[in-house]
Amino acid sequence: MRKITTILTSTLVLVINSLSYAHEKQITHDQEIQPAQVMLFGVFHFHNPGLDSVKSEVINVLTPKNQDYLEKLTSKLANENPTHVLIECPPKRQKIIDRQFSSYTNGNYKLNVNENQQLGFRIAAKAGLQGVICYDERNVHWKGAELRDFMDKNTPERKKAHDQLIKKSGQDTSQLHNTLSLSQLLRLNNNPSEERDNMNFYIMENDIGAGQEFIGADAAASWWHRNFRMYANIQAQAQPGTKVIAIGGSGHTAILKTLLEVDKSRHAWDVNEYL
Template sequence: MKKLSALVLLATSLLIGAQTVRAEEPAQIMLLGTFHFTNPGLDTVKTSVLDVTSADSQQYLQAFSQKLAQDFAPTDVLLECAVGFQGKLNEQYQQYLKGEFTLPVNEIYQLGFRVAKAAGGSAVRCFDEREIQWNAGPLFEQMPTKAPAIQAAFDTLIADVTAQSNDMHRTLSLADLLRAMNSEQQYRLNKSIYLLSNEVGAGDGFAGADAAASWWHRNFRMYANIQLAASPGKRVLVIAGQGHIAVIKDFLASDTQRKAVSVDSFF
């Protein structure tokens, strides 16, 4: 009996130890960059967006959400909404879980709510930070006179990116569009817009660098909200505009306390 008791005690200790190890495993974070399904036209790049309410798009959104829920199994789904909206978001989500809420045409609902429900009712959380915005006013005031060559290059780049984006929305399926938007090529292209004008005002007010810094500042705050949610043992899906994810992806790559999980194989 003493030997049996000792074996039971040892097995219990090993089980508790294993559970402790699992609980201390770094959070896994999957980043998903999207376009705004209902585009308010506030971005520098103006795009006529693909209609996500079409039968084909709705079928894909349902299948894509199920795959993310089953294969990644997020414990938390973080959405690009203001933290102050969390109370209302919780109300809407509880209504949706009960079948009493029709999903608006917005990615936080069409993707976020669907994935969270399919994952067994995972938590949904707002993580956006809107106190800090992209402060490009001084840059746009100075660039035409102080840096006309950069202004011309900037205008050309915006025109090219806009044309490319409109062409992608016009010709690609939703699956192919999301896959393209989450490519390294598109992330680099997005960040290049800020870096092109970064030198404007160098040594004389730094209008370009300050504008770029304000965008990174906002995204640093957003990533701080992600870090707060992504405690050890969590599996966190982050859904946000592709411009945010382009920057946040670099933060996650350097975060030694958390592990990045690629979304590439899920499209």
């Protein structure tokens, strides 16, 4: 009888240990398949060379006050332990970016005014990452110039209204940059209402040439096409268990956020609570 009891006890211990091991293994497995967290950080171009359709003045991010803000902001984001920091630059520049980042972390490089370095380099360095990753895509040609030429010839009144809206937008943006703080401007760039207005710029002439050339739809599609490719580059890095920060112009992130919203394999990580 005692022998049977010992056998039963030993068997029970083995079963409990097996269940415990299986439970621990399941927890580990669940941790491994956690969806990636992706922060899409929309910004204005800190150094504005005037290449965008909307022409505007921008705030000087190099003032002591703004530099102090950027130091604090990037520290808060770095403290969240991101695994990847992506910046809006073409992959063909990756080697150049790598050299600049290495020099920066070694104390031999002064940051340029652009947001890729003022934000991206700082966050990655403070988080202890080996570098930043270029995720832009410029091989898709945006057909904005073709659309404007078509409107000049075929819908001059629409072209006039378009030009007036673009001009007013530039003036309004300049006014905001002359009156708001850097923090307020970045919050504005990531405001859902502003993001909808931003996307509208690329679709408000979608009907031009409808039923014939479809030049309006083709121009809008070419812009979305570029952003779909940029999102693919983000997806390639945002694998299970990662925390990704992707910094880009708000014209891109407005669209990228709509793609992230329907991406069941990744969770949105909101930047607004840090701004």
